[in-house]
Amino acid sequence: MKKENVINKDMTIKQLLDLDESLAEVLMGFGMFCVLCHIGEEESIEEAAMAHGIELDFLLEKLNEQYSAKRK
Numbered sequence: 001m002k003k004e005n006v007i008n009k010d011m012t013i014k015q016l017l018d019l020d021e022s023l024a025e026v027l028m029g030f031g032m033f034c035v036l037c038h039i040g041e042e043e044s045i046e047e048a049a050m051a052h053g054i055e056l057d058f059l060l061e062k063l064n065e066q067y068s069a070k071r072k
Helices: 013-019 023-029 045-052 056-071
Strands: none
Touching: 013 023, 013 045, 023 056, 045 056
């Protein structure tokens, strides 16, 4: 049975970081320094990915992998 993803495209950057601050490293690895910007906090993950030209599904996959790995 496949585990359901916790992180989704509609979450804001703030919600993501409230869930797990270490996920900022994943975003910054993609060049998404919106984690350091107060305006970016209210952007959804989907909006941030579009603004940075990042493939959304791949970003969500990496965020969920990192989050799940820390929960094992």
